[in-house]
Amino acid sequence: MDDMIFRILFVVLAVAFAHGAIGTLRRAPQFAQTMDRVGVPRPLAQVIVVLELLAAVGLVGGLLLPPAGIAAAAGLVCLMVGAIAFHLRVRDVRGASMPAVLGALASVTVGLALAGV
Secondary structure, eight states: OOHHHHHHHHHHHHHHHHHHHHHHHTTOHHHHHHHHHHTOOHHHHHHHHHHHHHHHHHHHHTTTSHHHHHHHHHHHHHHHHHHHHHHHHTTOTTTTHHHHHHHHHHHHHHHHHHHTO
16 A cells, blocks of 8 residues: 555544544543443443544554554454444434544555555
8 A cells, every 4th residue: 555545544543533532531522422422331431532542542653663553443443333333322323424434434444454555
């Protein structure tokens, strides 16, 4: 895969997930309300924050060591599948759209890397 495409994907994903993790940590209203609305227990929310921060670090690390970024993106795919499930469980289809977009972007990153594009 072209290094520039990897770099762009890694940075976009890292910024998105760092933003989400920081918002959740700060209990910013939009993040707190979403977690409450979809029924994410607080202990699980803390685990999600840690996973998002680790993924953001892994994606930034992927700028130097691409396999780290690819592994982080693969982890984010799993995390976003869970997020989509939580939204759909409470019939929050609109709320599932952002995790779906971010999950798709992470999936594309992993897929392109595995295809050797």
